[in-house]
Amino acid sequence: MQLSRRELLSAAALPWAPSRPKIAAIITEYRKHSHGQHIVDRFLEGYGWDGEHHHPAMDLVSLYVDQRPNGDLTPDRAARFPGMKVYPTIAEALTAGTSKLAVDGVMLVGEHGRYDRNEKGQTKYPRYEFFKEIVKVFESSNRVVPIFNDKHLSWNWDWAKEMYDTSRRMKFPLMAGSSLPVTWRTPSLEFPTGARVEEAMCVCYGGVDSYDFHGLETIQGMVERRKGGESGVEWVQAYRGDEFWAAYKEKVWPTELVEAALCRSHTLVPAREGFNNIFPTVDDMKRIVKAPVAYRYKHSDGLMSTMILMSGLIRDFNFSARLTGQRDLFSTQMYLPMPDGRTTLANFFSPLVYNAEMMYLTGKETYPLERTLLTTGLTAAGVESLHIGQKRFSTPHLNIRYQATKESTFWRS
């Protein structure tokens, strides 16, 4: 997704896009490998993009950091980048100490840091609270600028919906979401636009109210391209533990899609000692995966999607789907070069930051906010279904219809 020269020039004429926009970053913490660090560092230090060390054509001028744990990198970054000032409040970061909004774009990173969990196991990251503070400044300044919100909008559906509604009412660009829809794919395949799809799946790893969101984004970034576009979701049913294996046995979801997804993994734990890459039987899976989770959900147009967490078996995000009229299953891996010993840089943040940059420059969302609104709601609905005893949870509020962008926005260049 490269902007043409003409588009960039025309972007310069937009009210929120001066030749070199000023950006404020509002983050929970700035620690090695926190999302705040991955994202803000890319604005400050630049990053590998398109075969160059790319420096965003904008200046990150203000920073608000909510928590300062051990290993806080804020002082180091502030000292090395004196053009970036650290402010004690969100309002001051946005106004640069004046009485009016003084930036042209906001990066909101409410991930990592010590925040309470509720009884459902959701971490109460203060994205909504940060957002409200930002909007207050917009209102008092009578000016709006684009906001990028890392990950889902909020753990609380009503708040997420309010964030969405506010951005539409006040007419400012808002993008959100995970790196999964925009990172490399192995193979580098796009979901065929307008295809009819019967079943879609992501087999990945991680925990509830955490990587489940990434798995849901993996699916949604693909199936939104299907015929008719996204139609919304009617219900979500979650499974865990014994109920998961019972459902697996009863083929509640198509097991051949699980197998296809696992065949895209680069991190399949060998089921037998002495073998480095061997396909597990279901009994092997049961032995290896201690706490499996599935969210199975029905889209309004009939599509069934399943997000499966198989921690212990794999450490990557794999997508598979059955397309109508296609003999072979469609599958790929959303490749995250994960700095958990495999790499040193979480470069999947590069396409995320690049998309945010394009929004700051052009004032246009490069992919639809409705995607993240839906996946935010699906995450909360999955958590809810688990909380009410793995019962089907009706989601009339997720009647979210939207169309995908025509252009692909995943990392290919």
Next chain:
Amino acid sequence: MKRIAVVTTIYKYLSHAQHMADRFLVGYPHEGRWHKPDMQIVSLYVDQKPVGDQSQARATEFGFKVYPTIAEALRCGTDKLAVDAVLIIGEHGDYPKNELGQVLYPRHEFFRQCVEVFDQDGRAAPVYNDKHLSYSFEKAKWMLDQGKRLKFPILAGSSLPVTWRLPDIEIPLGSQIDEALMVGVGGSDPMDYHALEAMQCMIERRKGGETGVKSVQLLEGEAAWNAPYSKELLIAALSRSDTPKGLTEKDGRTQNLVASGELRKLVPKPAAYLIERNDGLKTTLLMLNGAVQDYTFAAKVRGKGTMSTQFLLTPVPNVTYSACLVSKIEEMFSTGRAPYPAARTLIVSGMLESCLQSKAKGSQLLATPHLSVRYNAPTKSQHAQR
């Protein structure tokens, strides 16, 4: 069902023989399916049986036999060649090094013994030879000559040319390439070989195809930094890395290692392998141990600008890049045609040997008229794309 003989140095967990031969036994991931080759390993020769040897356990479980000699493995105990293909994996195991630092893996010796059987029995079979053909160009050339003489297909080389690329690029066939640079890491001679072959699979697509190597020079230390390669290409290659060390390890930051000067601090012993081709193309391999942990490439391609990519080496233990290679081996065993030319591996075997000779002679520039190996790249892309 095709019958395969495996001829290897050792068979233990994570040795090349284990992760490649096992794929014929238990299948492997390929194009989104768990693919089980429609062929059967029927015999095995292992040269050494270190602690952790798996040869007999595999033979028992999968119903083949371990033979004491290569000839017996190829004949399966009969008096005639009794297999349809041979998988030679002469990597890992305890073998001496020569004065150039090359491990003297007995690939040529294994191959020669196969050829003796082919000659005696009046029939030949396709041979895959893992990694470079031999530490010696002369021996490597002899190996390919036997393939021509007895008309059997040979495939050889590394996984790097066939693994995933980030991004998934291919240099258009027939492009004018003005300069190419590869960044690699690891020891010599195992890992520099992989890096040279990765670069070779890209530049062989240039206009006129491969024309052979005119000269080589291996520079070390300060001379390596000052070697005449494009700094822009180095920045481009490193921009594809996911593994910069130093300050990235310390606090997670992104880095332009070249512009900041950190690169020199991180790499105490840089090495530049300067390889000039007969058509004038200058290519460089920089071995930058200490700076990164991955394999990246950049080239100036006329009409395309700078093209760059990372050859993705997927994690241990799956090393799924070797599944990409096994699918090519299987293709040759099944069709009798090598999907890409072994001449690539021949020229890389030779340029590595000559580079190491240059190093041994105090970084002397060496003319390499014997490396006038000409060949054309396959028209179809061969790396993982589906």
